[in-house]
Each structure stands twice: as C-alpha cells, then as structure tokens.
Amino acid sequence: MAEPGEFARRAFLNGKLDLTEAEGLADLIDASTSAQRDQALALAGGRLRDQAQAWRNVILALQAQAEAGIDFSDEGDVPGNVWDGFAAEVRCLGDSMQAALADGRRGEILRNGFTVVLAGPPNAGKSSLMNALARRDVAIVSSIPGTTRDLIEVALDLEGIPVILVDTAGLREAGDEIELEGMRRTRARVSSADLVLWLEAPDQKGDISDLPDAPIVLIGTKSDLGLIESDTEQTLCLSARTGQGVDDLLALIAERARLALRPEEPALMSRERHRISVRDACEALGRIEEHMPVEVAAEELRLAARSLASMIGLVGPEDVLGEIFSRFCIGK
Ligand SMILES: Nc1nc2c(ncn2[C@@H]2O[C@H](COP(=O)(O)OP(=O)(O)O)[C@@H](O)[C@H]2O)c(=O)[nH]1
Ligand SMILES: [Mg+2]
Numbered sequence: 001m002a003e004p005g006e007f008a009r010r011a012f013l014n015g016k017l018d019l020t021e022a023e024g025l026a027d028l029i030d031a032s033t034s035a036q037r038d039q040a041l042a043l044a045g046g047r048l049r050d051q052a053q054a055w056r057n058v059i060l061a062l063q064a065q066a067e068a069g070i071d072f073s074d075e076g077d078v079p080g081n082v083w084d085g086f087a088a089e090v091r092c093l094g095d096s097m098q099a100a101l102a103d104g105r106r107g108e109i110l111r112n113g114f115t116v117v118l119a120g121p122p123n124a125g126k127s128s129l130m131n132a133l134a135r136r137d138v139a140i141v142s143s144i145p146g147t148t149r150d151l152i153e154v155a156l157d158l159e160g161i162p163v164i165l166v167d168t169a170g171l172r173e174a175g176d177e178i179e180l181e182g183m184r185r186t187r188a189r190v191s192s193a194d195l196v197l198w199l200e201a202p203d204q205k206g207d208i209s210d211l212p213d214a215p216i217v218l219i220g221t222k223s224d225l226g227l228i229e230s231d232t233e234q235t236l237c238l239s240a241r242t243g244q245g246v247d248d249l250l251a252l253i254a255e256r257a258r259l260a261l262r263p264e265e266p267a268l269m270s271r272e273r274h275r276i277s278v279r280d281a282c283e284a285l286g287r288i289e290e291h292m293p294v295e296v297a298a299e300e301l302r303l304a305a306r307s308l309a310s311m312i313g314l315v316g317p318e319d320v321l322g323e324i325f326s327r328f329c330i331g332k
Helices: 004-013 019-030 032-042 047-071 087-099 106-110 126-134 176-191 246-261 272-286 296-313 319-327
Strands: 112-121 152-158 161-167 197-202 216-220
Touching: 004 019, 004 296, 004 319, 019 047, 019 296, 019 319, 032 047, 032 106, 032 161, 047 087, 047 272, 047 296, 087 272, 087 296, 106 112, 106 161, 106 246, 106 272, 112 126, 112 176, 112 246, 126 152, 126 197, 126 216, 126 246, 161 246, 197 246, 216 246, 216 272, 272 296
Parallel strands: 112 161, 112 197, 197 216
Antiparallel strands: 152 161
C-alpha cells in the first residue's frame, strides 16, 4: 500500500525533486486561490532551490579559499592573504540573504491566508458584517450584547488572494466567565492579525485604546440609521442591513492584502522552515569577521552551507522528511 506522499518521496529520494519542489507540489495540491497556485508553481518549479544553490555555490567557493589558507599556508601557490576580497564577498552574500528575509513573511501569509479580524464593542454589527461579507449566515446575529463568544472564521477568495475573515466576541468591561474567555481570544487573534477592522456603530463606540498592537482600520457601521458624525476618523461607513459600502470594504481589504502580499511576484520563501534555514545561514555568515582565525571562518561557512543544504534536502534528519511527506494524501 502506498503511504501518504509516497510517490513524491520517491521522486525526492531519486533526485527528481528537491525538498522545496516537493513542498511546492504539496502547496499546489492545497492551493485554493490563483495567487496561492502561482506561488506553489514557483516553488515547485525550483525557484527557491535555484536561489539556495546559487548562494551555496558562492559559499563553497569561499570555503575552498578559506581551506586552502589553512592547509597550504606555507606553500607558494596559494594567495598569501586569504582575506583579500574575502570579507567583502561574505558580506555581499549575507546582504543578499538579508534582503530575501526582509519580505514581511508574505509567502507564509499568502500560503496560510491574509487574516482580517472584525473587532469592536458588542452590538457594533460585527457578526452582521461577517455574514454580509461572506454572503451567507455564518454567525448568529442578535441585539443581545455578548452573543458571539467563539471566534468564527470564513475563507474568502478576494481577487485570487485567500482571506480569512474572523468574527470575534465584542470587547467590553462586563461579561460572564465565558464571554471573558471570548474576549481573551479576541485580543489574541487581533495581535496576530494581518488587518483589524475596528467596527463602531453610532450608538456603540467602544474603547479602541485597549486593543493590542495591530494594523487597524476604523469602520462605521449601521449607516442606514443616518446618525453619522462628521468629525469621525472612520475610513469607511457601511450598512450590513442595506449592503451599502460592503463592496467598498471588500475592495479595501483586497487592496491592503495586495499591498502586503504583492501576489504578482511570488515570494521566494513560503514556510517557516525556509526562513529558519536562510536565517541560520545568514547568521553564520554574520559571525565571520575580518582577520579572525581562518579555521573559524571556514567553520562558519560550513554551517551556512549546511543550513542551505538542509533546506533543499541534501542533508537532514529523516523526521523532517516524514513531517513534509506525511502531509500529502495517499497516492500523491
Ligand atoms: N440598522 C442596522 N442594524 C444593524 C446593522 N448591523 C447590525 N445591526 C443590528 O445590531 C444588532 C447587533 O448586531 P450583531 O451583528 O449581532 O453585532 P455584534 O455584537 O457586533 O456581532 C442586531 O440587532 C442587528 O440586527 C445595520 O447595518 N443596520
Ligand atoms: Mg457578534
């Protein structure tokens, strides 16, 4: 019987795929929007592998240079000073990795979904807006404050970008034990959100100041009540009841997600595993200082090369492979 991921694993073991290409294949199978598909195709097509190999080749050349300095320092045909141009090349390579790491984790966010949290005081109309955005009844709406307690999630496809909408328990002072737990979950979700929509109704303002740090947009709700104030900092005013402004909000979310994820140009890294490998390699290079013992520099280079090699699966423990391939379904 074929195990989950058996065929992908065999392709990997036979050198037909590297580890990142196999991950790209898994992502392609899981992709539910066009931007996720494009990113998966880039990974499956060897984009990260090629970059890792290019970095690794530079490291291997530097390693050869450093090791020549160790082994043959007393022979005439090896350049006398190993450090000629060496430190500059190490720095240049480190900068290239640093630039790749400074991508705001957009590959991971696209892979997992851009998370938009609806927050605000009870009765602001969060659950009503959730239903309007999702175009179906996912959350219970009532005039009783504290109706929503658990986090409720809906996945949307906004112009190819996966967006996870999260409805939350309204934040207020009062509340029973269950509602307090709901509010704790709201705060936790807000602090990890990619975008927070703070909803306030004309009659329900709430206190935005006790919200954890996150990118926040102020939205006015229940615009059909006709009680809108003019001195407001709200970006948008809408009504879940009449639907007025709901499409504008969808456009706003799509725009924010596009700015953050730049889906037209797939990210190099799309998993934490990639990021950790590149970061470790970069840190090893960063520890190399000019005129340090060349043996120490050579060891740091070896560590950097090893991190990249493990990212593409040239070296690495069996359990990492098990973790990656077990996520495929049987027969893939
Ligand atoms: N007039 C009006 N009432 C609304 C609107 N959205 C929600 N409500 C009402 O406000 C109350 C609270 O709504 P709900 O969505 O449960 O708010 P939540 O506590 O923030 O989730 C309910 O009675 C809704 O019918 C709206 O756009 N216009
Ligand atoms: Mg609610």
